[in-house]
Structures are given as structure tokens and as C-alpha cells.
Amino acid sequence: MNQLLHYLYNCNKKKIWIIYTGFITISLILLFNFMGSSKHMTPIKQNIILVLFILLFCITVFSIGLIAVSSFRRMLKNSMIRYTAVPAKKNLYANLLFFTLMFILLSLIGLGFVHFFSMNIYEKNTNGEIQRAMHHLYNYGIFHHFFSIFLWIIDLTSLLVSIYFIIAVIKLFNVNSLLSKVLFIFFFLLFGGIQIFTTTLLEKIDRSVFYTKNVGFIDNNGFFEISFYISESSSISYVCFNLLLIYLLIFITSYIIDKKLEV
Numbered sequence: 001m002n003q004l005l006h007y008l009y010n011c012n013k014k015k016i017w018i019i020y021t022g023f024i025t026i027s028l029i030l031l032f033n034f035m036g037s038s039k040h041m042t043p044i045k046q047n048i049i050l051v052l053f054i055l056l057f058c059i060t061v062f063s064i065g066l067i068a069v070s071s072f073r074r075m076l077k078n079s080m081i082r083y084t085a086v087p088a089k090k091n092l093y094a095n096l097l098f099f100t101l102m103f104i105l106l107s108l109i110g111l112g113f114v115h116f117f118s119m120n121i122y123e124k125n126t127n128g129e130i131q132r133a134m135h136h137l138y139n140y141g142i143f144h145h146f147f148s149i150f151l152w153i154i155d156l157t158s159l160l161v162s163i164y165f166i167i168a169v170i171k172l173f174n175v176n177s178l179l180s181k182v183l184f185i186f187f188f189l190l191f192g193g194i195q196i197f198t199t200t201l202l203e204k205i206d207r208s209v210f211y212t213k214n215v216g217f218i219d220n221n222g223f224f225e226i227s228f229y230i231s232e233s234s235s236i237s238y239v240c241f242n243l244l245l246i247y248l249l250i251f252i253t254s255y256i257i258d259k260k261l262e263v
Helices: 002-036 043-077 089-123 129-138 142-173 177-209 236-261
Strands: none
Touching: 002 043, 002 089, 043 089, 043 129, 043 142, 089 142, 142 177, 142 236, 177 236
16 A cells, blocks of 8 residues: 555656645735735725635645546556556555545645634624634634544545546446547536435435434534535435445446456
8 A cells, every 4th residue: 555655646746746835835825915914905805815715725626636537547548557466446545545645634734724814803803704704613623623624535535436436437338538528427417416316315314313402513403513514414324325435436446447447
């Protein structure tokens, strides 16, 4: 596993350094502008800076995802060194672990910037929904932030494994580039629709089955009360479903690679 992680880093280190250096540099510029001009800057301009920071974080996460998908595609094309003694499942685990660590590091850096942004407006008159939301984040404990990162990791890992699975399935058809893109969009929308339907079904079950007093970070419906995780219907059953889905997709995808594609 260490050799695979080390190899993934060597293959992508230039892109990784560009991504993290760019994110930290631009975030520092936004933070210094926000802090240095907070007394005379209009609330609209402050909100614009916060929106730019959020967009920057999302773009950086998307860039990490693109690198992960690119690494997987190179593995299927056999242009990335493949250790013949290592099964595809281990390669997939190494790939997911590597890019999960990248996301965790990015999240911790982003969380530090969020802390400094929120400190600057804490106990001040906040104007606009974005500043009030940032002010609200400051009141959450560090455990809520870490648990939010954990839930985001599960969602992003589930999305990444789903993409791996779809790419491997399309590879079985051996079609041209244009048709493979059409099939990818079709399968991605189909797979996304199935997941949304299952999540909605779990949400209805949780609302009707679970009824507890508000304890810690779980509300009366059994849903998690967390900081910057956008889903309001995340529950224990939702997490278990995603973890099971990740395991099943890794198993099926590795089987396709080893037995059908014979990469």
C-alpha cells in the first residue's frame, strides 16, 4: 500500500503542489483583504469575498477529483505502472485513500481559513446571509467541524467510486470516445437518480421510525446537527448506506478490472 501511495504522489506531485499553493495563496489574499478592510468595506463586498473563498474551495476539490479520475483512467489504459502481484481492489483502495488524504488536508487548511474569517466578524454586527452563516459556524464546536469533514469524505468517496464503476463498465463496451462520453453521462444520471431515490426513501424512514430527544449532535428525527455539511437529512442509516455502497462498488469494479478487462 505504501508503494502505491508513494507512486501516486510521484505521478501527481506537480499538480498537487500547484493546487495547494494556489489555494493557500489566493485564500491568504482574500483573508487579508477581508480583515484589512472590514471596518470600511461594505457588507456586499465582504460577502463577495466570502463567496469567492467558497468557490475557490469547491474548485480546488473539483481539481483533486479530476486528478483522481485521471489516475484511474491511466491505470485502465495501463500507462500507469501496474504491479502484477497487486489485485485491482488494492489499487482502488490506494487510489481512494490517497485522494481522501488530499481532501482531508485541504479541508483542515480550509477550516483554518474559515476560523479566521469567522473570528473577524464574531461579536460584530453581521449583514447579509453569508456573514450570518459564517458567524453561526463560529459557534459550533471543533467536533462538529471534524464530523462534517467525515460526512463530506463519505459522500465524495461514494461519488468517486461511482465514477470509477461507470468508467469500468463503459470500458467493457469498447466503444469510441464520443459514444463513451454519452454513455458516461447516461449512466451517471441514472446512477445519481437511483442514489437520490434511495436517500429520499431513507429520509422518510428515518422521520417515521426515529424519535429521540435532541442529544448531542442528533435532532428529534435522528438527523445529524452539524456545521458546514449542507445535507439536512444525514443520519446513521444514510452513512451506513453510503459505506455499504462504497464497498460493493469497489468489489464489483475490481472484479470487472481483474476478470473482464484483465488490465
